[in-house]
Amino acid sequence: MAQNIYDDPAFFAGYSTLPRSIRGLDGAPEWPSLRAMLPSLAGRRVVDLGCGFGWFCRWAAAQGAAEVLGLDLSERMLERATADTAGATGHDRISYRRADLDTLTTTELPSERFDLAYSSLTVHYLSDLDRFLRTVRASLVPGGTLVVSVEHPIFSAPSRPGFTTDDRGRVVWPVDDYLDEGPRTTDWFAPGVVKRHRTIGTYVTGLVRAGFTLTALHEWGPSPEQIAEVPEWSVERDRPPFLLLSATR
Amino acid sequence: MAQNIYDDPAFFAGYSTLPRSIRGLDGAPEWPSLRAMLPSLAGRRVVDLGCGFGWFCRWAAAQGAAEVLGLDLSERMLERATADTAGATGHDRISYRRADLDTLTTTELPSERFDLAYSSLTVHYLSDLDRFLRTVRASLVPGGTLVVSVEHPIFSAPSRPGFTTDDRGRVVWPVDDYLDEGPRTTDWFAPGVVKRHRTIGTYVTGLVRAGFTLTALHEWGPSPEQIAEVPEWSVERDRPPFLLLSATR
Numbered sequence: 001m002a003q004n005i006y007d008d009p010a011f012f013a014g015y016s017t018l019p020r021s022i023r024g025l026d027g028a029p030e031w032p033s034l035r036a037m038l039p040s041l042a043g044r045r046v047v048d049l050g051c052g053f054g055w056f057c058r059w060a061a062a063q064g065a066a067e068v069l070g071l072d073l074s075e076r077m078l079e080r081a082t083a084d085t086a087g088a089t090g091h092d093r094i095s096y097r098r099a100d101l102d103t104l105t106t107t108e109l110p111s112e113r114f115d116l117a118y119s120s121l122t123v124h125y126l127s128d129l130d131r132f133l134r135t136v137r138a139s140l141v142p143g144g145t146l147v148v149s150v151e152h153p154i155f156s157a158p159s160r161p162g163f164t165t166d167d168r169g170r171v172v173w174p175v176d177d178y179l180d181e182g183p184r185t186t187d188w189f190a191p192g193v194v195k196r197h198r199t200i201g202t203y204v205t206g207l208v209r210a211g212f213t214l215t216a217l218h219e220w221g222p223s224p225e226q227i228a229e230v231p232e233w234s235v236e237r238d239r240p241p242f243l244l245l246s247a248t249r
Numbered sequence: 250m251a252q253n254i255y256d257d258p259a260f261f262a263g264y265s266t267l268p269r270s271i272r273g274l275d276g277a278p279e280w281p282s283l284r285a286m287l288p289s290l291a292g293r294r295v296v297d298l299g300c301g302f303g304w305f306c307r308w309a310a311a312q313g314a315a316e317v318l319g320l321d322l323s324e325r326m327l328e329r330a331t332a333d334t335a336g337a338t339g340h341d342r343i344s345y346r347r348a349d350l351d352t353l354t355t356t357e358l359p360s361e362r363f364d365l366a367y368s369s370l371t372v373h374y375l376s377d378l379d380r381f382l383r384t385v386r387a388s389l390v391p392g393g394t395l396v397v398s399v400e401h402p403i404f405s406a407p408s409r410p411g412f413t414t415d416d417r418g419r420v421v422w423p424v425d426d427y428l429d430e431g432p433r434t435t436d437w438f439a440p441g442v443v444k445r446h447r448t449i450g451t452y453v454t455g456l457v458r459a460g461f462t463l464t465a466l467h468e469w470g471p472s473p474e475q476i477a478e479v480p481e482w483s484v485e486r487d488r489p490p491f492l493l494l495s496a497t498r
Contacts, residue, residue: 154424154427160417164416166414166415166416166421166423168409172424173425174415174419174424175421175422175487175488176419176420177486178486179468201467201468204465205465205467208464214453214463216457219449221428237428237429
């Protein structure tokens with residue numbers, strides 16, 4: 001069972017202040033890269049695994065998706081997603097359901113149902129990657145697409161994450177424990193937020209083993225244009241914060 | 250054109266003292282992982298891109314490969330490879346040729362010729378990855394396999410590589426410049442050794458774009474058994490030194 005930190009009041013309040021919570025997809029700097037990985041959605045069936053406030057679900061419906069299912073573990077997030085979706089373009093094609101993505105079955109995720117499975121910054125909360133990937137693959141039609149983002153393993157590896165100054169006075173990202181996978185507990189809006197550190201090898205091997213064909217692997221960092229707009233993002237090029245993957249069934 | 254550092258006398262002398270130069274494949278700790286990625290070689294045609302002293306070529310011939318071609322830029326290495334191969338098992342099925350892997354053509358690498366293309370710790374010296382991958386893919390028979398190892402991008406990224414102590418007194422690997430690809434010049438047996446830093450994303454995207462299907466991505470670190478044998482290798486689990494990839498045409 002995944003930790004339901006998003007229903008922690010302090011976490012929820014803090015998370016709600018992020019640009020991506022307020023502005024949605026346009027507040028997420030990796031969104032243009034993620035969007036470039038997506039197939040055309042017109043007339044397609046889409047599932048968003050870890051849908052949060054429903055920004056992607058509403059965007060998919062506005063792109064003409066025939067059916068959009070958003071799953072999330074957080075009741076608070078689903079409440080706001082539902083409220084924000086009332087009256088949105090294509091709202092009658094969007095439904096939200098509560099689900100623990102660590103224990104998904106064909107009840108929540110019917111077989112050969114979806115053309116696209118999308119999951120943004122969620123999978124690093126899950127404890128059983130192989131089970132998740134197998135279930136998601138089974139829910140895709142043949143030729144269907146999975147697009148997923150996670151915290152980059154370089155970002156999640158360190159025993160104590162955060163830029164640091166080394167004995168030569170350089171600001172560096174202090175990598176240790178990269179190959180030692182497992183829970184990483186940090187304080188982020190609330191104490192004791194548990195994410196799972198996995199290597200890139202584990203993500204890729206997991207996809208291949210589940211029967212996917214990998215089509216793209218993008219280590220996201222800000223573009224020169226984004227850095228010109230938000231200069232403090234330049235350090236994100238020193239170690240990428242996000243890993244984006246796409247694969248087909 | 251790739252830098253021919255292996256023909257530098259100081260570099261060659263130093264490199265020749267490495268366990269992998271003296272003991273061959275068994276002196277390379279990543280070899281068991283790389284070997285596990287290989288198809289059966291009996292009756293197959295094999296090319297080794299960056300064959301060095303010819304250890305892999307001789308091993309492949311001993312496995313029953315029908316034809317083994319070793320290519321390398323270094324005259325000194327090819328001389329020793331040729332000398333060491335005289336009288337080896339299957340030596341009459343092995344040939345060596347000098348080639349710059351950055352300018353390979355179908356003369357050196359005939360179309361649809363090989364069942365396996367193998368390249369160990371060579372590709373990070375090349376300046377044109379896409380050209381190399383396209384040429385190698387064309388030289389494989391349909392269903393043929395590419396197995397390649399490179400320095401891991403976490404290893405090659407830092408502007409000043411080497412474990413360092415941070416302001417909390419921790420020994421860490423100081424990652425910076427990860428997303429900024431290009432030459433990295435270090436002193437390693439000789440001054441001014443130029444390797445190319447590329448991200449994992451660039452390697453994987455390069456393979457996909459060249460028409461390969463990725464079958465495995467392994468970030469190599471020592472096993473508990475290897476650390477028990479050589480305790481100082483334990484830091485290699487903090488940041489993997491090698492990236493191993495396999496793909497099929």
